[in-house]
Amino acid sequence: MSALPADWIAHRRGSDRELIGWIRPEGDDWVAVSLFGADVSGPLEWVEAEEALEEVGLSWLAEPWMLERDAADPVRVRIVDVSPASPDGRPGRVVVKTEDFGAVDVPYETFELPWPPAGLRPMRSGEGVSPWG
Incomplete structure (x- = not known):
């Protein structure tokens, strides 16, 4: 879309x-x-x-999500921004960042996805609960 x-x-x-x-x-x-x-x-x-x-x-925006990438293990992420597409054709985007578990000194990576986001899904029970894997 x-x-x-x-x-x-x-x-x-x-x-x-x-x-x-x-x-x-x-x-x-x-x-x-x-x-x-x-x-x-x-x-x-x-x-x-x-x-x-x-x-x-909007509570689901605060939950952790999993980003599935080509041939890589899924990565736990947090949603940073959701900008839906507009009726006039302006494309939307979803920005996520790798989970930092609330630490301010942990490096993170951001990913910009198209709207609607492909490869982004809710985290499953027991998945990605540890910051070490």
């Missing part, structure tokens, strides 16, 4: 108007879509789609 589809409707959190995703039409129903452009619900009524996005919110 190179541009945000024109029929996706931005959904902003009521408390601070922060963009938390979109709601897109599917037949007579609506589907909640994350900032990564991934469906977070199946077809629902409008209010239920809004509730699905509100429930997910």
Whole structure:
């Protein structure tokens, strides 16, 4: 997907108007879509789609993720920035950095991924829990 589809409707959190995703039409129903452009619900009524996005919110941005790269072991990363594509064709991007485990003196590497991000997935239980591998 190179541009945000024109029929996706931005959904902003009521408390601070922060963009938390979109709601897109599917037949007579609506589907909640994350900032990564991934469906977070199946077809629902409008209010239920809004509730699905509100429930997910932005909390997933604070979680560790795994970046899968060509022929390399997955790397534990943190999301630094999500800039979705725009309806006018401006490409989006997702920036991640290697996990630093909260240390200020640990070197890290950043990766800029296209939006929606390829190779980025939630961390699985027990995966990447140690800073040493």
